[in-house]
Amino acid sequence: MNRARIFLAAMPALAGPAGAANVAMAFGDNLPPFILVKEDAGIEVELVREALAYRGHVLQARYLPMGRIPASFKTRAVDAIMMDVGEDMTPHGGYYGTPPVIYDNVFYTLKRSKLVIRRPEDLQGHTVISFVGAAARYPVWLQPLTRGHDYVESNHQESQPLLLALGRYEIVLSDRSIFQYYTRMQRKREPGFVMPPVDEHSFIRADAGDYRPVFRSAAIRDDFNAGLAHLHKSGRYRAIYDKYLKD
Template identity: 50%
Template sequence: MRKLIALIRGALLMLLCGLPLTASAQEVVMAFGEKIPPFCFPESDSGIELEVIGESLAFKGHKLIPRYYPLARVPLEFKMAHVDAAMTDLGAGAQGGYFGNPAVLYDNVFVTLTQRALKISKPADLDGLVVVAFPGALKRYPEWLTAVDQAGHYFEQNNQELQVAGLNKGRFDVVLSDKNIFHYFELQLTRNSLFKAKAVDMQAFTEVDPNDYRPVFRSEKIRDDFNAGLAQLKASGRYQAIYDSYLK
């Protein structure tokens, strides 16, 4: 249903802007990670990232065809020319393609219970604390997490809903998570169970660079069309509406 709604919205956007489908409109096969709620839900071809990218491409008549892979394979599928675009290069470089403007922003933070009054401003502040993070976080932030891992206090958990529930119950001290992902699962737990969310502090530990996470396209023209659609999505308020539909 979400996929159908997104397609209808994309078509309406083109009509409102006087942009009929043309011969240059293409299907764009794009590699996405297997499951990154609320950004990507493969079972329904929905999520914040899919809707933003799909509607941005639809602005010039293109149709998004998502393909799902383990996250580490996403840039490889692009490099091997199995897809026309990829949600991210994971630092591998454009590899013969063209970077688009950032479609979404990931803002990783340390999440702690407010009642604990923990302050984390340097790696040593994690000494003695049990930290849980998403898979691959240790490789991404070794300066923060190596000592915790060596002390046996570091764990990676693919199911990020369990991270939220575990922190709330005091099973560990710190969650390393994207702000929106943590908030999404907090909302889901509140809606679907007797879960009562405790107040949390979200502590920044690194500067967010939007260019760290950008889609990459094999076609320069489609990249340009995507950028134009993304700009329109933001100017119209639709971009924020997509975020709000999953997080409010």
Template identity: 50%
Template sequence: MRKPNLLARLVLATALLGGSGHGSAVEVVMAFGEKIPPFCFPESDSGIELEIIGEALAFRGHRLKPHYYPLARVPLSFRQGEVDAAMTDLGQDLSQAGAHYGQPAVIYQNVFITLKKRQLRIQRPQDLGGLSVVAFPGAAQRYPEWLAQTQQAGLYFEQNNQELQVLGLNKDRYDVVLSDQSIFRYFELMLERTSLFKAQATELHHFVEEDPEDYRPLFRDRQIRDDFDAGLEQLKRSGRYQQIYDHYLQQ
């Protein structure tokens, strides 16, 4: 069955959530990262984060128009006035550039992932001693207190293709993967659906307390920000928020 396009999904979401044309409904041009499965798929205007933001805006009748950029350019596109909103500021405070911050649509949960059969315990940086770690690009700069020792020992690797992280762990090429748990789970499911791959049981090791403020979307218009927050609250209250996650992360 052909998947409905973004506009059709948002019209349906507005009806399901009971949204109204509160105030003036507008098209919201918003910057997203080019490809962050399962949070954003530019080729189909879909993904967990994109759909949650789009449906939250649709609650008050607004229509999301995503524009895609390399992740590092997302805040710059807002600063330069190319877009009305952005999925993230990547740690830059854009309040002086006219940003009004909304509630986080999603929170990325970076964890260490190991094979359960290894019975590894990772509770402090020293526990990574002697273990090979593969992570997303830039992880060593983000978590130096955890990864500096592994990096100095020549046991740290970065892999932009996170599907290869899943394969590498399952084939015992690496001892530890550092990844967002939803991204890792998504690629496990995709590999199982499209190949003879069978995922081994894994253990998740939480090592940092994520700050929700790191994942807040930002809007140039205060009223649209308020409308987004109202729609996001309704998505969570109605159960639709969890349905979007489940669509991408359950068998």
């Protein structure tokens, strides 16, 4: 029995005032390393599963397109959602919890390029690849680029480290953990691959409020928050991240 299973097996004994419950929770549809649908795993999924298990609850993950997540809560198809996707769930009986993860998007450049990115204008004249929907999320920074041919949005983020390393694009916009994960996967696919030194350019401050889970039960929300705090305190939180991001 591995450490994670031992950890989870011991948790039901800590059942709190909400009592043990099966919690059907909607997550986004596949976003490695945070959400791995086929494996019913990923950083985000494992953190939520273990935080709920701290007081005896059992996660039943439901994977949906992002646009369907708010409706799944409002129609009572699920007991909780990983995030509200910009729609306040309080009027629909939602209780907000502590975010288990916060996506931290930054610009990556090769260190040898010596690019400096401090203002939107600094992106002009350079080739940029990002995830789909990035220009809509960061219009001040990216919308001007969409009028040219040097800006591309792609769902295939697994190719970003290689494209940057080969110089196909000068700038990559990615979450730090996603970029690190796919760099690791590239090394596994090609053992001889070496990622050149890169610079990270922060350009916005992530809003933790955008990543808060929503629960139908205030008691289960409280149990989840307690479990998440325990994961931080025990070191298990970091261990789950390291499982996906370190060799």
